[in-house]
Amino acid sequence: MMHYTKEHEWVKIEGTGATIGISHHAQEALGDITFVELPPVGKVLKAGDALGVVESVKAASDIYAPISGTVSEVNTQLDGSPELINQSPEDKGWLCKLTKITASDADPLMDAAAYKAFLG
Amino acid sequence: MSKLIFEESVKGRKAVSFPKPSQAESAYATIQLPKALAATHPVELPEVSELDVIRHYTRLSCKNFSIDTHFYPLGSCTMKYNPRICEKTAALDGFAGLHPLLPQLRRGEALTQGALELVWDTQRLLCELTGMSGFTLQPMAGAHGELTGLLLIAAYHKDKGNTRTKVLIPDSAHGTNPASAAIAGYEVISVPTDAHGDMDLEAFKALLTPDIAAVMMTCPSTLGLFERNILAIAELAHANDTLLYYDGANMNAMMGYARPGDLGFDVVHLNVHKTLSTPHGGGGPGAGPVGVKESLLPFLPTSIVEKDALGKYWLRYDRPKSIGYIAPFYGNFAVLIRAYTYLLHLGGNGLKEATEYAVLNANYIRAKLKPYYAEAYSRICMHECVFTAELQMKKGVRALDIAKALIDEGFHPPTIYFPMIVHEAMMFEPTETESKETLDRFIEAMIRIAKEAEANPDSFAEKPLTTEISRVDETKAAKAMVLKA
Numbered sequence: 357m358m359h360y361t362k363e364h365e366w367v368k369i370e371g372t373g374a375t376i377g378i379s380h381h382a383q384e385a386l387g388d389i390t391f392v393e394l395p396p397v398g399k400v401l402k403a404g405d406a407l408g409v410v411e412s413v414k415a416a417s418d419i420y421a422p423i424s425g426t427v428s429e430v431n432t433q434l435d436g437s438p439e440l441i442n443q444s445p446e447d448k449g450w451l452c453k454l455t456k457i458t459a460s461d462a463d464p465l466m467d468a469a470a471y472k473a474f475l476g
Numbered sequence: 477m478s479k480l481i482f483e484e485s486v487k488g489r490k491a492v493s494f495p496k497p498s499q500a501e502s503a504y505a506t507i508q509l510p511k512a513l514a515a516t517h518p519v520e521l522p523e524v525s526e527l528d529v530i531r532h533y534t535r536l537s538c539k540n541f542s543i544d545t546h547f548y549p550l551g552s553c554t555m556k557y558n559p560r561i562c563e564k565t566a567a568l569d570g571f572a573g574l575h576p577l578l579p580q581l582r583r584g585e586a587l588t589q590g591a592l593e594l595v596w597d598t599q600r601l602l603c604e605l606t607g608m609s610g611f612t613l614q615p616m617a618g619a620h621g622e623l624t625g626l627l628l629i630a631a632y633h634k635d636k637g638n639t640r641t642k643v644l645i646p647d648s649a650h651g652t653n654p655a656s657a658a659i660a661g662y663e664v665i666s667v668p669t670d671a672h673g674d675m676d677l678e679a680f681k682a683l684l685t686p687d688i689a690a691v692m693m694t695c696p697s698t699l700g701l702f703e704r705n706i707l708a709i710a711e712l713a714h715a716n717d718t719l720l721y722y723d724g725a726n727m728n729a730m731m732g733y734a735r736p737g738d739l740g741f742d743v744v745h746l747n748v749h750k751t752l753s754t755p756h757g758g759g760g761p762g763a764g765p766v767g768v769k770e771s772l773l774p775f776l777p778t779s780i781v782e783k784d785a786l787g788k789y790w791l792r793y794d795r796p797k798s799i800g801y802i803a804p805f806y807g808n809f810a811v812l813i814r815a816y817t818y819l820l821h822l823g824g825n826g827l828k829e830a831t832e833y834a835v836l837n838a839n840y841i842r843a844k845l846k847p848y849y850a851e852a853y854s855r856i857c858m859h860e861c862v863f864t865a866e867l868q869m870k871k872g873v874r875a876l877d878i879a880k881a882l883i884d885e886g887f888h889p890p891t892i893y894f895p896m897i898v899h900e901a902m903m904f905e906p907t908e909t910e911s912k913e914t915l916d917r918f919i920e921a922m923i924r925i926a927k928e929a930e931a932n933p934d935s936f937a938e939k940p941l942t943t944e945i946s947r948v949d950e951t952k953a954a955k956a957m958v959l960k961a
Contacts, residue, residue, distance in 0.1 A: 385899065387876075390954035413950045414893040438955070 358446065359422070360471035366446055367422040367465065374423060374457050377450040378410060378441065381475055386412040389438045394430040394452055401425060401454065408451060410441065422465060425454030477944060478539075481522045481532050491526040539944070541888060543755070547914050549841075551860045551891035551903025552650070552698060554728050554750035555757065561821055562753055562814035571813055576805040585790050592789035595806055596781040598765075598816045605819075605827070606724075606744045607737020608767030612776045613812055614803040618725060621745030621764025622656035622692070624777065627799045628743055628768060629690045629719050630660060631775040635797065638717060640689030646675045647897050648697035650723045662689060669897055673701040673853035677708065684716055694723040695739070696730075696858035698895040700838065700903070710740025719743060719772075727751045728907070729835055729859035732828030742769045752815035763811035777802045833908035834859040837915060841904055844919045848926035852898040860905035864898055873929040875900040877936035880947060881928070884940045885921035 359367050364382035368375045391411040401407055401421040408419045430452045434440055441449035466474060548555035570590060579588040599611040615621040633640045643657040646667045654664045665683055670676040691713050695703045713720050722741035728751045736744045749762040756762055774797040782792045822830060835858055842861035852862040865875040879889030891903040906915060928935060938947055
């Protein structure tokens with residue numbers, strides 16, 4: 357199931373692993389994405405740590421880890437085709453995968469309905 | 477598209493005829509350079525007549541979009557008219573031809589009293605304008621001033637034995653503030669804005685921990701709003717021995733009416749190229765003098781111009797607690813000449829009047845456009861007003877499209893997508909030097925654009941249509957940069 361943060365990241369948790377990306381709303385607000393900086397594989401992230409940067413024609417935004425874990429894979433396709441984030445933010449435009457995850461207790465995640473309500 | 481000067485080249489055509497070389501000069505021709513140093517083929521230079529050159533560059537200059545030709549309401553950039561008297565004084569031989577090392581040579585101070593007086597008196601006038609105790613004129617631009625200010629703050633805390641590692645910055649602050657604090661080695665904590673556009677006081681209180689070195693504020697903020705809680709913020713910060721930093725990017729809204737020093741700010745930088753006139757844009761030239769309260773005076777960069785009992789000006793280097801040099805010599809001297817000229821030319825009352833018109837003009841635009849565009853925060857603004865393109869977005873017309881449409885109307889676009897806390901932001905800063913007639917023409921254009929967005933939103937995709945190159949692909953430009961031909 358997809359969960360969202362107030363910073364507009366999404367996280368899909370499967371067992372002890374998770375996939376992370378930015379929401380449809382986030383890509384829409386940023387506009388055309390021109391560059392993505394992703395963390396190195398093996399990096400240990402705490403929930404709330406900056407894991408990378410997404411740049412668009414309008415702005416550069418830090419992306420924060422919604423949960424703690426270790427980076428196991430990054431979406432290398434984004435290197436040449438950052439527009440995947442605009443075209444398919446919550447599927448093909450994923451940013452990275454984590455293993456050995458532990459959920460955040462500081463900032464509870466929202467489910468899709470709660471996130472929709474948060475966006476207003 | 478116009479040709480490059482190289483494309484206008486015709487073999488053998490010349491603009492100048494050189495005089496016959498003297499005997500001594502002819503001797504150079506016989507010198508044999510080592511092969512490794514000698515050029516392998518002649519340098520390709522355009523071969524054109526003098527008239528070709530004049531026409532080429534005059535044509536190019538006509539394409540320039542500038543404050544001298546057009547209304548330029550680029551928010552936060554303060555694109556005001558730059559009085560020609562400032563150009564005249566900056567070009568005076570005694571200033572323009574002065575060697576920057578001269579005052580540092582033996583007896584050089586005696587030969588440069590005029591220039592040193594100008595620096596000293598500018599320091600004095602900036603102190604009066606801002607309510608600070610001392611100034612350094614060295615920083616070369618606003619962000620350089622920010623870094624200098626943060627280094628002064630770090631020196632202050634170090635001197636007191638304080639361990640401070642973080643800086644608080646409201647999310648409505650000038651965009652360079654977090655970068656400057658990070659470069660100075662501080663961790664940056666963002667303070668949210670409340671529903672009325674002020675800094676969220678409760679959130680600020682919660683974030684104001686004993687490890688906070690400073691609070692960096694832009695006042696008025698980039699929302700164009702005066703920070704109404706400033707006195708409370710200053711009191712809370714000082715009780716925590718946290719210093720208050722004033723980003724002077726928006727000082728154009730306060731001159732003669734409020735002094736950062738009186739509001740409780742400890743360190744101030746001014747963007748004199750914006751507030752006190754110098755043609756800027758395209759990255760320069762700027763100057764970002766930094767002023768401090770008495771407790772920070774010992775840390776100011778060396779050298780400082782001082783005046784002795786006999787009225788002589790001199791450079792003081794003996795300042796053991798100084799953070800040292802932060803720029804060569806005395807800053808961007810020619811920009812400081814313009815600022816000094818502007819200050820004296822307008823005088824105290826003139827500066828006050830400039831502030832009044834800057835604020836009045838922004839509110840006139842705000843009030844007139846309110847029925848057509850959604851305001852970011854509905855309240856009296858200072859020298860700039862911020863709208864959102866949310867109403868137009870319903871039809872698919874974005875802030876970017878409105879900006880491009882304005883080019884076709886003969887106006888420079890506003891600042892868009894900043895401040896970042898406003899969705900589809902458009903920030904207009906008319907400055908004090910525009911007439912009501914110009915503002916009215918601009919307002920009419922903005923209203924036409926709003927009506928067009930309503931009636932014919934698809935027409936925006938190709939705008940601007942009146943320029944040599946119409947809509948550029950900004951995404952491609954950012955993704956596939958060609959940095960070399």
